[in-house]
Every structure is written in structure tokens, then in C-alpha cells.
Amino acid sequence: MERILITGGLGFIGINLAQYFADKGNYVICIDNLSRPGPNFIKSLQNLIRKGNVFNINNVDSSKIPFNLRFLSQNYPQVKIYLENLCNSIEIKRIITSEKPTVIIHAAGQTSAVDSILNPFIDFQDNVIGLINTLEAVRQCSHPPIFLFLSTNKVYGTKINQSLIREDQVRYTLIDPPNGFTELFGIDHTKHTPYGVSKLAGDLYVQEYCRTYRIPAGIFRMSCIYGPQQFGFEGQGWISHLVIQALLNKPITIFGNGKQVRDLLYISDLISLVDHFINHVKSNYSQFRSNFSIEPLIFNVGGGLTNSVSLREVLDIISRDLNKPLHIDYNSTRDGDQKVYISDISKVSRVLDWKPQISPKKGIHNVIEWTKAHLGLFQ
């Protein structure tokens, strides 16, 4: 049994990880400050955040609390939830020292590139200061936990657009590199957006902490992750956002011509990869601690070429699944948008013996079914 601490444990990826690891009988601890709480969140409920205390649903009116928090507290009472801001270094250190996690999955962060342009300082606080506080607490552990940082393909920025790309009827096709972008793609002289910069800073800090303090660490530079319990909006979580709009018969705005391509990775495939990663690092833990030349495990993570789709193709899948036309408006391209991003997943597949199982058609169908069952949350 592991003691798994998930920062951002009430977000989309965090809550899915929490359920999976709790179901497997692990001791799970979540830290989250509800800065991305999903629908039905009332600002005044922020006073639910009692510094340093474990959240107890019996002390509050459960109908007033955000969906993910209520869901986890009611269905997984064994999961410990701290409503805390990672920027509070003293509390974070106290939690890590007292809970003694054997694994930390850092899923917390400001996640919208659009919002980061509107407010780069908040983005910096959540994505850099929050992370440093966590790493500092980890550095002081005598037996440091395995540390996984959820990074992003935005670390590569828009230089990706200078690759050889062909414009086809419903999508851009990547000609070179033919299998997608590897971990060696350059990060300089490119437009990242502030989100890309703060995640890249985090990515580099995790690399340095791994090398300097021999913390057994990994970095997943992730493409588009999607699945149930994602509360998408126009600025982040686009599959979920498109499904919500379609089910509510609301207009969908596409920025650019809709031929932009991403490789989709369904949440259960990501979770299985996290599990493979933990097992791999566990069996090499002593090497991480004793070998001065150890390098962090850096992987591009996504659905790869097989699961790459354009926005237009996704709209077509949704429209066919719902058996109705969608109301689509086109607007100008957003700053910092990548035309095609496809992860070359050969390294992660080889090292961690993993490959994605869920096709975009099946995964999107699952998102539609979950959203239909919870449509009241979005009305």
C-alpha cells in the first residue's frame, strides 16, 4: 500500500487519480484550494477553507459545496482532503511532514493559457510558487517520496508551427516529424503564453531538484487529457466544453479554422500510465538515491498519432453521437495556439511498457454519457 498525496486532488485529473488509487486500497491525501471548483461554486464558500484542517463534510451543508468536493467526501470518506493553498509554505510543509507520503502527484495548477494572458501573476503563483513550496517540503524528507509533475506540451510553444504541416480538408497533417514531437524538441525562441512559461519553469525546477537532491522524479509533458468529471470551459478542457455546449444546444465558437490537431488521451489511459510510472520508479528507487548522474524521467504523454484528431473531426464525432447538427461560429485564431500537436509516445511506451487503449470515438462517447447524467450541474 502506498501513501499517495495528490495536489490539485479536486480537479479533473486529480479526482480521477484519487478514486483509482483509493479503490486499489492505497491511503490517499488530496490538497486543493478550490480555485477551479467547477459549476455551482459560490465564492463565499471559500470560507470552507479552514487553514490546515482536514475537510469534514459533516460540518457543512453539503448541498452548497462544489461537486468534486462533495463527490469525493461522500463516496470516498477514507480519502483525506486538505483545503489548502500550495502558496502557504508553512502549511504545505506541515502536511507533508505529518502525512509522510511515499508518492506525490503534482496535479495542482492554474491550467488555462487564456487566463494566464489575462492574469500572469496568479498563473505564476499557482504554477511556480505552489510547486516550489511542495518541492522544498519534499527535499527535507529523509526518505523523499516519488514525485510526478504533470507538465504540458505548451513548454514547446508555437515553434511547433514551423514544422512541415500540410493543410487538408478537415485537418492539418504533420509531415515532418512524421510520428509527432519528441522530448528533444527545442524550447527557445518560441511563443509559450505565460502558462507555457510557468509550466516550463516548473518542469525545469523538477529536473533540478531531481539531479541536485536526488529526488526520484518524473515529468509528463501532456497533450490533451479528457474524460468524465472535467468541467471544461472555453479557455480549458475543450472536449468537455464542446460536449456541454452541444448538449445544452448552445453555440460553439471555434477559434481559427478548426483544422488544429491534438492527440487525445483518455483519462483511464493516463491513470494506467501513472501506475506504471510509480511501479517503475519504485523498483529503481535506490538507484535514484545513490547515483549522482541520475536524470529525471521526462516523457511526452498523449494519445499519439493513432489518437490524433482535428477540432472539426471532434465536432463530427459529437454530432454523430448525438444525432443532431451543432451550432458552430468561427472566430480568429487565439494567440499562442499550436496548429498541430502530436506527442511522439515511443519513449514513454518503451520505458514504461504502456500504450493507450481508448479511441477518441469511445472516449468522447463516455464524456457525453457522463455529461448527460450530470447535465443539471451545467444549466
Ligand SMILES: NC(=O)c1ccc[n+]([C@@H]2O[C@H](COP(=O)([O-])OP(=O)(O)OC[C@H]3O[C@@H](n4cnc5c(N)ncnc54)[C@H](O)[C@@H]3O)[C@@H](O)[C@H]2O)c1
Ligand atoms: N487536462 C489537460 O488536458 C492537461 C494537459 C496538459 C497538462 N495538464 C496539467 O495537469 C494538471 C492537472 O490538470 P487538470 O485538467 O486536472 O486541471 P484542473 O484545473 O481541473 O485541476 C487543477 C486543480 O488545482 C487546484 N489548484 C490550483 N492552484 C492551486 C493552489 N495554489 N493550491 C492548491 N490547489 C490549487 C485547482 O483548484 C484545481 O482543482 C495541471 O497542472 C495542468 O497544467 C493538464
